[in-house]
Amino acid sequence: MSFPVTRYSAVRGASSADRGERSRAWDVLAAAYWQPVCKYVALKWRLDPADAKDLTQGFFAAAIEKDHFASYDPSKARFRTFLRVCVDGYVANERKAATRVKRGGASVCVEVDDRIAASSSLEDYFRDEWVRSMFAMAVEELQRLCDDRGKTIAYRLFARYDLEDEGRDPEANYRMLAAEFALPVTQVTNHLAWARREFRRIVLDRLREITADNEEFEKEAQLLLGICSN
Amino acid sequence: MLELSDRNVAALRRVLEQPDSNGRYHPVREIARGGMGVVWEADDRELGRRVALKILPFGAASADWLCREARVLAGLEHPGIVPVHDAGLLADGRAFYAMKLVQGNRLDQAVAGLTRNQRLRIFQRICEPVEFAHSRGIIHRDLKPENVMVGEFGEVLVMDWGVAKLSSGGPETGIIGTPQYMAPEQAAGANDTVDQRSDVYGLGGILQFLLADQPSSRPLQAICKKAMAQDPRERYATAAAMSADVGKFLEGEPVSAYRENPFEVAWRWMARHRTLVLLFLGYVVMRALVLYFLGR
Known part of the structure; x- marks a missing residue:
């Protein structure tokens, strides 16, 4: 059996010699990771949202300027892990620099570090926020796709049924939606099947973009699909 | 966003x-x-x-x-x-x-409320597909109660052949199976030496599970012990041989895994010929009563 080959990897594109390619890759990576990085920075360093936002902005700007991601080696870790380590290094340096200016503030980082949960749970937090961000992007893209193709109703059904899944009996929910949208049940299920297929495709396409190779893609896909917890 | x-x-x-x-x-x-x-x-x-x-x-x-x-x-x-x-x-x-789609329950959920003999008959039916697979050169390698389904109509199905070893199989590495039911040679990762006797070990584990909350029986304990021997050569050579021993127990016959003492032989004989024994006892009592009343 063969699996889809990685079509385009922004992780690889980020260190491309081609400026346009590099710029596009950075856009993709920033879109996928901006939110999780910002939330992670706020939690780990106990920062208010505005400071976390500034640091995140600074991190991506520095990474672009200094081409940080060119040193990423897929054989050593997932890109997500690599990125988190880069963020930690960047924020630590920034805080050290700020401490030098203010004097006497060096202990803050250590105290905060001691108080927060173990690094593994922080990693889980970063992963969960990354999943949230991936899903949010995919839902937005699905909505755009539905609008473009005149399938607004498919998106509305998806949003009502799949986004707000309350674990009720599926058949009863289909009937309820059919009544609410004045559609036959078969059309409801057909619309939902289409929207779900597109949602899966979008998520996996985005995932291919932000992973370096097929191996990393498969690992992350396993994680997103909830089957393996590597 | x-x-x-x-x-x-x-x-x-x-x-x-x-x-x-x-x-x-x-x-x-x-x-x-x-x-x-x-x-x-x-x-x-x-x-x-x-x-x-x-x-x-x-x-x-x-x-x-x-x-x-x-x-x-x-x-x-x-x-x-x-x-x-x-x-x-x-x-x-x-x-x-x-x-x-099998409608039913896993073995570990299905046996509650069943008598020992009903459980033993289910066990014999587990042995059948395992023996059949062995005859086709396939070793299951992960036999355990969770991998056996008992259907609505009493059908017994052995599931999850995902880690089966094929006689024609390619190279394999690592430990395959579930620790609690895994033969020592599997636990050691010696996949080359894994054969049908490794499945016999797993069957022994299943039998032990089935008998865990049942009255103790030395012959059945001996069957489990033989099936789960550390040395594969000391186990039953086939699943069919193990099933046959369980069958003998059900029929009230001596099992190959256990040597009985004379008292146990007599007790088993009496249990097997219960009607005859009762008739004989009835006859003795009647005879005693007749003699007693005649003697008065």
Whole structure:
């Protein structure tokens, strides 16, 4: 059996010699990771949202300027892990620099570090926020796709049924939606099947973009699909 | 950017997990989940029946593994082994195969309330497909109560052949099986030496499980002990031999795994010929009574 080959990897594109390619890759990576990085920075360093936002902005700007991601080696870790380590290094340096200016503030980082949960749970937090961000992007893209193709109703059904899944009996929910949208049940299920297929495709396409190779893609896909917890 | 709640994320995860076979199989509900994948109950819309879809995680290795399991099952046509209907890739690239949906319970859930003899008969029916697989050069390697289903009509099915060893199989590394039911040679990772006696060890574990809350019996304990001997040469050579010993116990005959003392021989003989013994005792009592009254 063969699996889809990685079509385009922004992780690889980020260190491309081609400026346009590099710029596009950075856009993709920033879109996928901006939110999780910002939330992670706020939690780990106990920062208010505005400071976390500034640091995140600074991190991506520095990474672009200094081409940080060119040193990423897929054989050593997932890109997500690599990125988190880069963020930690960047924020630590920034805080050290700020401490030098203010004097006497060096202990803050250590105290905060001691108080927060173990690094593994922080990693889980970063992963969960990354999943949230991936899903949010995919839902937005699905909505755009539905609008473009005149399938607004498919998106509305998806949003009502799949986004707000309350674990009720599926058949009863289909009937309820059919009544609410004045559609036959078969059309409801057909619309939902289409929207779900597109949602899966979008998520996996985005995932291919932000992973370096097929191996990393498969690992992350396993994680997103909830089957393996590597 | 759209802000999703934890509930939204969990719901979307469920959407992603749902199998999409491009139309033929419509997922109904998740039945089971394990390290080797997820099993869904699904509607086969082409043939209008319910099936079980086994879906493996992403990855070429997993797909190969699933294909292998599907091929193993397809080659094992036996009433005690679930038939495979179809195999392939889902729209998202995950491998799946469709098999008969078994309505019933896992062995560990099905035996509550059953008598010892009923459990032993179920055990004998577990041995049948295992013996059949052995005759085709296939070793299950993960026999345990969780991998046996007892259907609504009492049918017994051995499931999960995903880690089966084929006589024609290629190189394998690592430890395969479930620790509690794993033969020592499996635990040692000596996959080359794993043979049908390793499955006999697993059957011994199942028998032990079935008898755990039952009255103790030395012959049955001896059968378990023999099946689970550390040295494979000391175990039953085949699943059929083990089943035959259990059958002997059920028939009140001596089992090969246990040497009885004269008292046990007599007791077993009496238990087996209960009617005769009762008639004889009745006769003795009557005779005694007659003699007693005649003597007065």
